[in-house]
Amino acid sequence: MLKIEITKTEIMTAEPMLGDATEFTNHNLEVLFSEKQIAERIRELGAEITRDYAKDDLVLVSVLKGSCVFLADLMRAIDLRLTIDFMSVSSYKNELQSSGDVEILKDLSNSIRGKDVLVVEDIIDTGLTLSRLLDILGSRGANSIKLASFLDKPEPRIKKQLKIDYTGFVVPNKFVVGYGLDAAGRYRNLPFIAVVKDPSRA
Numbered sequence: 001m002l003k004i005e006i007t008k009t010e011i012m013t014a015e016p017m018l019g020d021a022t023e024f025t026n027h028n029l030e031v032l033f034s035e036k037q038i039a040e041r042i043r044e045l046g047a048e049i050t051r052d053y054a055k056d057d058l059v060l061v062s063v064l065k066g067s068c069v070f071l072a073d074l075m076r077a078i079d080l081r082l083t084i085d086f087m088s089v090s091s092y093k094n095e096l097q098s099s100g101d102v103e104i105l106k107d108l109s110n111s112i113r114g115k116d117v118l119v120v121e122d123i124i125d126t127g128l129t130l131s132r133l134l135d136i137l138g139s140r141g142a143n144s145i146k147l148a149s150f151l152d153k154p155e156p157r158i159k160k161q162l163k164i165d166y167t168g169f170v171v172p173n174k175f176v177v178g179y180g181l182d183a184a185g186r187y188r189n190l191p192f193i194a195v196v197k198d199p200s201r202a
Ligand code: IMP
Pocket: 066, 091, 098, 121, 122, 123, 124, 125, 126, 127, 128, 129, 130, 153, 174, 175, 176, 177, 181, 182, 183
């Protein structure tokens, strides 16, 4: 029979790791916006969008994957007849910043000709990816194209002229995660927005 021996030292070093910290109470995270604050802000944004688009044929275009949580909450706060669609793009990044070239990995399922489009994004940083995406969508005959971004990180902005029509929160120039935003694929499931204290441990 296989016998696994655990020494006393192994148990002692394992204990602090287990502690009371879970993925949501991870000590490397500092909460910036709580679940409650987010819910309140989404309600306000939804009411504003409902007023602004009262007579329009609205399509929410979510940019995967980061904006999926924002989309799911925002669409339920918009009391209008609407449809949703998804796009996935990859930006070619060099070591320091995104270059602004985007490759469409998944295009919209339906035409946006004549529609009022609201692009739903998780965060605008340099703005290069979104500017390019708006150029691409702008050539497809939509009636209007506006932008809703859950977070606005204005400091690294390169595309200064990029207009964000609806913003959830403005964040400092730090790496944030949660509510759809990731660090190497992790943390999208956090119900709040947090700053990663030590990115090398993210
Ligand atoms: P940019 O505006 O072209 O620089 O790229 C924005 C994209 O970079 C966003 O859609 C995110 O995927 C990612 N990003 C930028 N800042 C952060 C952050 O603080 N946390 C997580 N992802 C970020």
